[in-house]
Amino acid sequence: MSQLIYQLKLKKKAIFILGVVLSLLYIAPFLMVFLNSFKDKFEVILNPLNWPKVLSLYNYRQAWQEMNYVRSFLNSLVITTLSVGSLIVFSSMFAYFLQRNRNKFTKTTLFILVASMIVPFQALMIPFVAIYAQFVNLNNRLALIIFYQGFGVAMSTFLYHGFIAKVPREIDEAASVDGANDFVIFWRIIFPMLKPITATVAIVNTLWIWNDFLLPRLVLNQASQTLPLSTYGFYGQYVQEYGQLMAGLILAVIPIIFLFIFLQRKFISGISAGAVK
């Protein structure tokens, strides 16, 4: 018996050590970037693995300026927040309508939305740019936010639809007997009950839009650059200035890591809720 317990403990220890080693492997690249973000370019090339000789923030100051950090950060923030916010509003309402009025039209609509999720953006980006460049000045943050509605509405509506199906209709009916109209029923009563899936929709879309590169690259110019664009631009120009490049990378990844640290549980449970559909 004690032999068995000993074996069990040993096994636990082995799993624990494996976990520690793997965790280190997963964050080692960040540590390497952080370590080298304080060095000048020669030190990076000669001793990439050593501690920096002097702790200077020079690289960070350079990267901060060259990446136009404040502006790109604010652009990313505004675009992501407004896009995700309106995706939540539009797709939750749309899903509510589709789920509560089941007929041929709504069923077909849902089917088309689900089917469209197979279409890769690359399959339509060329005509997309060609068509819209004729009508609107593409280089405009508002246009980008609207484009995200078009590309994101299918998946978000699908997620909401699955969740609303589990909200009993009796709730709507009771409220409508009390004389509330559809808007009031939805926003006052139904929407608050959708919180778990709203968290999922918010997280999945935030990760997508915050990090998206291809669409903003096609659409935005220098002045309205988002963080991924300015990271790439900085990388292209400063490919030899390793130390500054590393500082730029740290600056680029810090906001989303902070967000994650504060909302960790929500992130994990949100993705997990989106996975069971």
Place this chain on the structure above:
Amino acid sequence: MMLKNPLIKKYAYFGLIPSIFFLSILAYPFVQGAYLTFTNWNGFGYTKVIGFPNYLHAVQDPVFWSTIWFTVKFVIGSVIAVNAVAFGLALLVTSKLKSSNVFRTFFFIPNLIGGIALGVIWQFIFNNILTGLSHKFALPFFKSSLLGTTGGAYWALILVTVWQSSGYMMIIYITGLVSIDNEVLEAAKVDGASALRTLWNIKMPLMVQAFTISLFLTLRNGFMAYDVNLSLTGGGPFRTTELVSMHVYNEAFSYGHFGSGQAKAVIMFIFVALAALLQVGVSKRLEANS
């Protein structure tokens, strides 16, 4: 009033705006794009329908075929590697360790970061850190950067993709694993089933849905991969590691081949759709059998 029918009125309030967005931004360019491939479209306008020359041009391009082949290899490699690692991590994290939440956090973090930053980070790791380690400890491998050769760059792309997305897929597998009824597992234990047998015969069949979703997502991500490709290998050496997304992008926006570029995009879509339908079909059959 046109809005007399209450259903139409409701639709106008609840569904009209998102429908317009969806139709004009996603559906119309997609359909119009497919149509344009049969015309003499040059990116600005077209004068007549010409049939298949754009597709002929696309399939006669040897670089396109090597791109397709490289993409298929990349998709197969990354789907297998990401899911194997993600499932392993999920097992590790659900093995009732006190520190499993911390592990889970570490495994998830790379997923927060966009492909561009990830690619640049790993280019530095491959070009400087690993070669530095190799020098320092006189290792027989990593003497020169993996990114210098096509074969090495292939594995580099797979490695970075695993590092990037295994944490996300891990969460899907964790969801599957914890949804299994504990009584079933207890019963298996009482019957004396080994851990491996329980995993293969009980746990995995009971969580086929998690596999369906994760396989679908990794498949789709694999075909669409662009950011990491751009910042890690840039398609080099000599355009040998260009995935299909980058190829299509360059065709249209670097070389100005709009017609044949879009034809290639349509071919890409057909690949994605077939692979996804096949995979989901097989998975659904497995779900029905389990």
